[in-house]
Amino acid sequence: MRKIGIVDTTFARYDMGSAAEDELRKMGTGFKIIRRTVPGVKDLPVAAKKLIEEEECDIVIALGMPGPKPIDKQCAHEASLGLIQAQLLTNTHIIEVFVHEDEAKDEKELAWLADRRAREHAQNAYWLLFNPEKLRKMAGTGQRQGFKDVGPVNVGGYRH
Numbered sequence: 001m002r003k004i005g006i007v008d009t010t011f012a013r014y015d016m017g018s019a020a021e022d023e024l025r026k027m028g029t030g031f032k033i034i035r036r037t038v039p040g041v042k043d044l045p046v047a048a049k050k051l052i053e054e055e056e057c058d059i060v061i062a063l064g065m066p067g068p069k070p071i072d073k074q075c076a077h078e079a080s081l082g083l084i085q086a087q088l089l090t091n092t093h094i095i096e097v098f099v100h101e102d103e104a105k106d107e108k109e110l111a112w113l114a115d116r117r118a119r120e121h122a123q124n125a126y127w128l129l130f131n132p133e134k135l136r137k138m139a140g141t142g143q144r145q146g147f148k149d150v151g152p153v154n155v156g157g158y159r160h
């Protein structure tokens with residue numbers, strides 16, 4: 001049985017881990033979800049690596065919500081670098097799902113964005129494991145997780 005890891009944070013202002021878990025359960029069976037929660041985004045890399053190495057997860061979804069201040073953005077960047085390093089060290093996908101608080105105009109939109117982005121990336125994780133061809137068919141289509149997709153570039157009738 002395949003294992004999908006989910007790691008989220010207490011710093012986030014929305015429970016993105018539960019949204020991802022709910023979406024995965026809607027997608028099908030044949031996998032087990034293992035979830036961990038850590039304090040903040042800089043704790044995500046080691047938690048994701050532990051899910052891969054100690055719990056034998058086939059893929060991990062790492063969810064965080066950095067704040068709007070410059071220090072928050074710096075911490076998010078450092079966490080992102082850590083997640084990339086953990087992927088390279090384990091040869092396993094870790095889907096980074098960050099929602100920056102200043103991406104939304106108000107708290108209602110922030111909750112909507114966090115929920116939608118978590119769910120759409122949960123779908124990506126599922127497809128990476130169980131149907132990678134689905135992602136290949138979407139190559140170059142301007143997919144955006146959270147906000148509206150932007151679509152492919154079609155300038156002067158040229159489309160590859």
